[in-house]
Amino acid sequence: MLFNSFIYLLFFPIVCLLYWLFPKQYRNALLLLASYYFYMNWNPLYGLLILFSTIVTWLCALFLNQKEKREKKKIILFCALILNLGILVLFKYADFITLNINDLFQTFHIKWEVPFLDLLLPVGISFYTFQAIGYTIDVYKGTISAEKNFITYALFISFFPQLVAGPIERAKNLLPQFHRTHHFDTANFVQGARLILWGYFMKIVVSDRLAIYVNFAYGNISYHNTITLIVATIFFAFQIYCDFGGYSNIAIGCAKIMGFDLMANFKRPYLSTSAIEFWRRWHISLSTWFRDYVYIPLGGNRCSKGRNYLNIFITFTISGLWHGANWTFIVWGALNGIFQIIEKFTAGFRKKWADFFCLSKIPIVVYGFNVLFTFTIITITWVFFRAGSMNIALQIFDKLLNVHRGPLFTLPLQALLYGSCFTLVLIVSDFLQERNGDKHFFLENKSALVRYVTYLSLVIIILLFGVFDSSRFIYFQF
Numbered sequence: 001m002l003f004n005s006f007i008y009l010l011f012f013p014i015v016c017l018l019y020w021l022f023p024k025q026y027r028n029a030l031l032l033l034a035s036y037y038f039y040m041n042w043n044p045l046y047g048l049l050i051l052f053s054t055i056v057t058w059l060c061a062l063f064l065n066q067k068e069k070r071e072k073k074k075i076i077l078f079c080a081l082i083l084n085l086g087i088l089v090l091f092k093y094a095d096f097i098t099l100n101i102n103d104l105f106q107t108f109h110i111k112w113e114v115p116f117l118d119l120l121l122p123v124g125i126s127f128y129t130f131q132a133i134g135y136t137i138d139v140y141k142g143t144i145s146a147e148k149n150f151i152t153y154a155l156f157i158s159f160f161p162q163l164v165a166g167p168i169e170r171a172k173n174l175l176p177q178f179h180r181t182h183h184f185d186t187a188n189f190v191q192g193a194r195l196i197l198w199g200y201f202m203k204i205v206v207s208d209r210l211a212i213y214v215n216f217a218y219g220n221i222s223y224h225n226t227i228t229l230i231v232a233t234i235f236f237a238f239q240i241y242c243d244f245g246g247y248s249n250i251a252i253g254c255a256k257i258m259g260f261d262l263m264a265n266f267k268r269p270y271l272s273t274s275a276i277e278f279w280r281r282w283h284i285s286l287s288t289w290f291r292d293y294v295y296i297p298l299g300g301n302r303c304s305k306g307r308n309y310l311n312i313f314i315t316f317t318i319s320g321l322w323h324g325a326n327w328t329f330i331v332w333g334a335l336n337g338i339f340q341i342i343e344k345f346t347a348g349f350r351k352k353w354a355d356f357f358c359l360s361k362i363p364i365v366v367y368g369f370n371v372l373f374t375f376t377i378i379t380i381t382w383v384f385f386r387a388g389s390m391n392i393a394l395q396i397f398d399k400l401l402n403v404h405r406g407p408l409f410t411l412p413l414q415a416l417l418y419g420s421c422f423t424l425v426l427i428v429s430d431f432l433q434e435r436n437g438d439k440h441f442f443l444e445n446k447s448a449l450v451r452y453v454t455y456l457s458l459v460i461i462i463l464l465f466g467v468f469d470s471s472r473f474i475y476f477q478f
Helices: 006-021 024-040 046-064 070-107 125-141 150-158 171-179 186-218 226-257 275-281 284-298 305-323 327-345 347-356 363-386 390-401 413-435 448-465
Strands: none
Touching: 006 024, 024 046, 024 150, 046 070, 046 125, 046 150, 070 125, 125 150, 125 171, 125 284, 150 171, 186 226, 186 413, 186 448, 226 363, 226 390, 226 413, 275 284, 275 327, 275 363, 284 305, 305 327, 327 347, 327 363, 327 390, 363 390, 413 448
């Protein structure tokens, strides 16, 4: 079931109404059933996988919560990690591994081919698997106690607003909320509705409009020139931001209406002044997950500079692999790690250079340059993320670096016009929100007139310019 489908627009109000009508002791069971119904709409068999992951981590956490020897706890944790990661590897990476093994055999002229499994990738498996793994590790470390109620824990893993594409919640934040009694709150409803409305604008109007242009260009590389591919690449940067940011806003908004607080997942990432800052603003739930469960255990920055740089590179390379079973994602992750290493390595030199030229006297110019430079290098990495293969990515870079002439208007002009206009609206909104202390300048304006005009305008824009083709969110494939 998709957030941008009409069936969800019926499903969510019904679930909310039943949630408020049900007695407290039955509400979690209701949400659990609703979450499994929501998830199994894609494929009923998917429910068995998430149920297996839930049972394994719940039982392992109960054992970890007991006063056992540390060696035994390590074995239990190892089993939980292997079983959960095993599911992820089997469904997501088995064919990728097989493909590379077969390519290696061909290189050495070995006449043997490993058969492909051709398993259908379950929607959202990377998200709920990581959420379950994070919970198990937290119980092992003793930062939280194991949840004894299976229904409550199963709901934590499968809570439908954030089940398919996050945010990847932490147990210490979300689990206690399922033990509270939630009452209908007008302020929560208004705040949640605002997020949902803005999320639909980002997804249906901005992202899906940009997708028309991007898909046309990236789907026919040989027929497009340097300028059209540059535009398509810039458009994709905003497409993926609005697609995933839109999903996150809808998810957080839906949870908010029911009284639950999910963590923020985006914080105007394209206003970042460095690659390091970008990853503090982009997909925050995943970047903090990798920080806590990969980067810090590797040693973090509590080691030599060389080792710290290696830790950064390993973390981001693994993050790239998490996004997909393709070398393009691995290169994308590695590049983001390399950019962060370069920033840390050159920090001292850049400060001396800025002091020498007295750049502190022109902060607006410096800020503008840093934002544009950061956006440029991040957008370059998106080429690998969007390209279907390394070969296609190299073809794109060939056209981007070596000017290729050709017809300028071979792309859908309406998509170009609408995409540009609505992207500009988004940029202005993000900039105003940045200066307004995280509050949306229009949706949360002190003036009631401004707020209601904004609500009405967004509804009209969504109805007139929205793409109602129930297109899947990009991050569903991960």
